[in-house]
Amino acid sequence: MTGINFNPQNFHKSQLKFYIFLLPFAIFMAMPIVYIFSTAFKPIYELFAFPPRFFVQQPTLKNFKDLFVFVGYGLPVMKFVINSLIVTALVVFSSVLFSSMAGYILSKKNFKGRKLLFEINKLALMFVPIAVMIPRFLVVTKIGIVDTMFAHVLPMIAIPVGLFLVKQFIDQIPNELIEAAKVDGAGDFYIYTKIIVPLSMPAIATIAILSFQATWNNVETSTLFVNDEIKQTFAFYMATLTNISNSVAAAGIGAAATLIMFLPNLIIFMIMQSRVMSTMSHSGLK
Amino acid sequence: MKALMLKMVQFMKPALNLFNKGETKVVEFLERKNRTTALFLAPYIILFFTFIVVPVVVAFALSFTYFNGIQAPRFNGIDNYLFILTEDEIFMKTILPNTLLFSFIVGPGGYVLSFMLAWVLSQITPKMRTFLALIIYSPSMTAGVAIAVVWRIMFSGDEQGLTNSFLLRLSLINEPLQFLQNPDYLMPIMILVSIWSSMGVGFLAILAGLLNVNKDLYEAAYMDGMRNRLQEIFYITIPSIKKQMLFSAVMSIVGTFSAGAIGVALSGANPTPQNSGQMIINHIEDYGILRSEMGVAAALSVMLLLLILGFSKFFQKILKEDD
Numbered sequence: 001m002t003g004i005n006f007n008p009q010n011f012h013k014s015q016l017k018f019y020i021f022l023l024p025f026a027i028f029m030a031m032p033i034v035y036i037f038s039t040a041f042k043p044i045y046e047l048f049a050f051p052p053r054f055f056v057q058q059p060t061l062k063n064f065k066d067l068f069v070f071v072g073y074g075l076p077v078m079k080f081v082i083n084s085l086i087v088t089a090l091v092v093f094s095s096v097l098f099s100s101m102a103g104y105i106l107s108k109k110n111f112k113g114r115k116l117l118f119e120i121n122k123l124a125l126m127f128v129p130i131a132v133m134i135p136r137f138l139v140v141t142k143i144g145i146v147d148t149m150f151a152h153v154l155p156m157i158a159i160p161v162g163l164f165l166v167k168q169f170i171d172q173i174p175n176e177l178i179e180a181a182k183v184d185g186a187g188d189f190y191i192y193t194k195i196i197v198p199l200s201m202p203a204i205a206t207i208a209i210l211s212f213q214a215t216w217n218n219v220e221t222s223t224l225f226v227n228d229e230i231k232q233t234f235a236f237y238m239a240t241l242t243n244i245s246n247s248v249a250a251a252g253i254g255a256a257a258t259l260i261m262f263l264p265n266l267i268i269f270m271i272m273q274s275r276v277m278s279t280m281s282h283s284g285l286k
Numbered sequence: 287m288k289a290l291m292l293k294m295v296q297f298m299k300p301a302l303n304l305f306n307k308g309e310t311k312v313v314e315f316l317e318r319k320n321r322t323t324a325l326f327l328a329p330y331i332i333l334f335f336t337f338i339v340v341p342v343v344v345a346f347a348l349s350f351t352y353f354n355g356i357q358a359p360r361f362n363g364i365d366n367y368l369f370i371l372t373e374d375e376i377f378m379k380t381i382l383p384n385t386l387l388f389s390f391i392v393g394p395g396g397y398v399l400s401f402m403l404a405w406v407l408s409q410i411t412p413k414m415r416t417f418l419a420l421i422i423y424s425p426s427m428t429a430g431v432a433i434a435v436v437w438r439i440m441f442s443g444d445e446q447g448l449t450n451s452f453l454l455r456l457s458l459i460n461e462p463l464q465f466l467q468n469p470d471y472l473m474p475i476m477i478l479v480s481i482w483s484s485m486g487v488g489f490l491a492i493l494a495g496l497l498n499v500n501k502d503l504y505e506a507a508y509m510d511g512m513r514n515r516l517q518e519i520f521y522i523t524i525p526s527i528k529k530q531m532l533f534s535a536v537m538s539i540v541g542t543f544s545a546g547a548i549g550v551a552l553s554g555a556n557p558t559p560q561n562s563g564q565m566i567i568n569h570i571e572d573y574g575i576l577r578s579e580m581g582v583a584a585a586l587s588v589m590l591l592l593l594i595l596g597f598s599k600f601f602q603k604i605l606k607e608d609d
Contacts, residue, residue, distance in 0.1 A: 131587045
């Protein structure tokens with residue numbers, strides 16, 4: 001047994017010790033989420049049951065129905081879901097487009113200030129948006145997008161980690177490929193759409209996921225930049241819902257709402273996980 | 287709403303058109319003039335500067351002023367910093383110790399754990415690895431709001447709460463504990479919850495790095511007399527994935543400091559019971575929004591960003607040293 005000691009293709013009983021190590025962590029990680037699933041489908045008498053049961057006995061959709069019948073600020077909950085969908089779609093689309101465009105330039109073009117820009121972006125990996133919420137609010141006010149849907153979208157588009165990952169990924173695309181296309185008379189638009197985008201799909205998928213998670217779960221833009229109820233997002237609505245009601249009965253509705261928040265994240269990640277992994281292998285930071 | 291959507295579509299249209307018709311006259315014009323470099327960079331750079339660089343610069347500038355949000359800011363030197371360090375009792379007594387305690391446990395704890403889990407995952411077969419990695423990663427998807435809901439249900443203060451009923455049944459306690467309202471329990475729960483949700487992008491980066499280590503390296507090292515797994519980890523694995531580890535460290539530091547607001551979310555109160563879960567982030571909100579002392583809030587922001595920068599640079603040093 002030398003050397004080849006990782007990524008085994010077949011099960012061997014010597015791997016059992018690894019499973020024994022992983023099991024308690026997997027349980028710890030999964031338990032709260034499984035419990036949320038189960039709680040979301042519990043009828044009211046099971047929510048009040050003592051001792052509480054971990055798994056639901058008689059699943060019902062009542063909590064989901066209640067959630068959608070429930071009217072916040074005189075508006076149906078569906079309204080907030082639609083807002084969230086619009087905001088998230090716009091942010092994901094723009095982040096993917098803008099960071100891959102910028103990534104291409106930073107990776108493959110020589111111009112003054114290229115290094116500096118990438119260094120600033122690298123420094124911004126350490127940026128914590130919530131730390132500068134007040135200056136951000138001042139900026140949003142100054143450019144006049146307070147209380148508009150733009151306040152949900154524009155501040156979320158530039159994601160330093162996204163640009164960083166896509167640039168690192170595009171670095172792997174051989175320059176010869178681009179040179180050859182140039183010899184054939186291709187311009188930047190052609191190179192970008194026909195070479196860069198198809199070849200950096202994994203990185204693009206990763207930015208899409210990162211920006212989806214950041215936006216779909218985001219509450220800050222609603223709290224700080226938008227007062228108009230009709231323009232709030234589902235995440236924000238959910239935060240207010242769970243803040244008001246801390247009771248057991250509300251736990252069912254809260255769990256149903258959490259599930260709606262959580263599931264899209266999970267599904268998208270499951271679809272794209274292999275692409276994310278291949279991007280992450282290029283995530284090295286010097 | 288519809289009007290707004292139309293407005294947005296209009297806003298996006300020029301960009302879309304450019305890409306749909308790769309060979310329109312506009313494109314030709316731009317390409318010929320070699321302006322594409324600027325054009326491709328502009329959207330990201332403009333947004334990046336507007337919403338990331340400018341706010342940081344503004345925070346830095348405001349931190350040297352007295353600013354109440356109504357009158358124009360007035361320069362007052364380093365008064366805000368002095369105030370925080372010398373006069374703000376809560377900051378020195380609770381906020382700073384809380385933040386440091388929280389970050390020293392969650393940061394390194396989560397980081398070491400993510401390395402251990404990723405390493406063990408790299409030792410098992412692909413299918414099971416994907417499945418378990420998904421489970422371990424999924425808590426980090428419940429960012430923000432959802433986290434609080436999940437754990438509030440787990441730690442609900444009545445006997446229907448899962449943790450309470452479990453402890454009651456084992457007769458470890460006689461009556462339900464108010465986990466999230468009790469200053470003694472809030473911080474440990476915050477730490478637990480944050481570690482739970484900290485296996486995010488950084489964890490994936492380490493795992494991906496581990497799976498891409500050149501297998502020949504191990505072979506060669508065993509030929510040269512390497513004996514066991516531990517040596518393998520320290521002499522081959524870690525040096526091979528150092529860059530991913532640094533990326534992961536930065537992600538973990540940033541994640542740790544942004545998770546600071548979790549105490550308020552869990553207890554549902556700001557300030558948290560007896561300030562037991564107050565962090566710098568909450569303190570910024572307190573000064574900036576509740577008290578309109580924006581200069582002080584800005585000084586706190588700067589201190590927080592410097593703290594993050596300091597930790598990250600420190601890590602960079604450690605990981606670079608053995609080059």
